[in-house]
Amino acid sequence: MAAIIEVYDLHKVLNKKKVLDGLSLSIQRGETFVLIGQSGVGKSVLLKHLIGLMRPDKGEIFIDGIQLDYDKPEIMSSLRSRFGMLFQGGALFDSLTVGENILFALEHLRPEMDQNEKLERMRRSLELVELPGIEDLMIASLSGGMMKRVALARAIVAEPEIVLFDEPTTGLDPITTATINDLIVDLKKKLAMTFVVVTHDIKSALFIGDRIGMLYRGQLLFEGTPEELKKTNNPYVKQFVEGRSQGPITEEYQKQLQTMKTLAQSGGEVWKNK
Template structure:
């Protein structure tokens, strides 16, 4: 369903993705782990065409999107719900306006009645029925994350990309977000990519886990395979060890 082939991307002289290849099968939940600043968000942005690779190709549903213009990309973006890091809600807009935002962007002709229905449907899916008229400032951190997810769901996506969905919330809230990711996956049969450095969350939601390090996927496997890895870099990362082969600081 999603294929990244030999993607390289540099900013100035800093190579963030280095000949990276990754495939995500239809209906799969793939978790991408890696340190802060290693290029996880950059990778996701290539899938929605927000960034273009310096070299390499991106395919969605077998169709190449690498060099599509904004207008042609819209057709693919209709299939993809992106839950941005930190939620990225507009503070001056109500919850309903935030949730409906993506849908209006994609289909400007949408009738008001349908917009209201779709907004409510999406909010109920994240267990926040009836909070349409609240402002983001009135929400807890966990609620903001769920509203951001409702915004992605509002377009009824086939693919959902989650950028650090549990970062910055307490462990109990994090667990309820993990549960939500899993139940949406089961209910909607979506293909998902979850980017995180929260290993508990990774094990919880993943069909397979891939680790990004120095611009490449250095290991890939089931939660169990990753937990039992003999790769020293993966071992150091998943166990949060200060000493090991990873020494450079990224941020």
């Protein structure tokens, strides 16, 4: 298998914090790669780098062998058009209908396409997410699970090569979560696409992932299959996988907190710079 996404030595500082600190990653064409990690660890930031919405301080990203070149808008927009994205929170337009939301993506990504074909693609994408015929409903009238499905339809409607999913099941009940996970696996079988899914739900990660990567302190701490993840002896990864409040991740966090408190008490820079 050939890599469709290659990332080398990515660095990004945000709010004086090293969010990405020398991260390297390779995602194979046609696989579902799941990125896990605690809240605030930089999962969404990494996705935004892959699609070119954020520019790294240092490092290189290649999509299908073509390097992201931030000073060349034509290269950036042609690379972006190879992606579909499901944003964290859905990012649907409440004041538009389901159909208008999906058409919006097509108008943006495939402006040259003829109107009838756009309508046809929009209807087909709703069939793929098992919501046929709901194009005239208003977004505000949908349940959380339906909204995620519509966001999914919008992400795949332009038939992108790579789909990035940022937390496709967060905020959903366990049954709806399971049906969305089934749908992701099913879509993967039907469509020849590469999926990159961000989640902090370990159960979902194990179910949908061909490979899983865990982000910690700006790097990929672990990379492997669901089986390898379950068997890992890395204490940091184990704490996350087992969802324990006690362990090395918590200990490190408490040390950082202590350092900040000490600095604050001594009139240090940390709070002044906030």
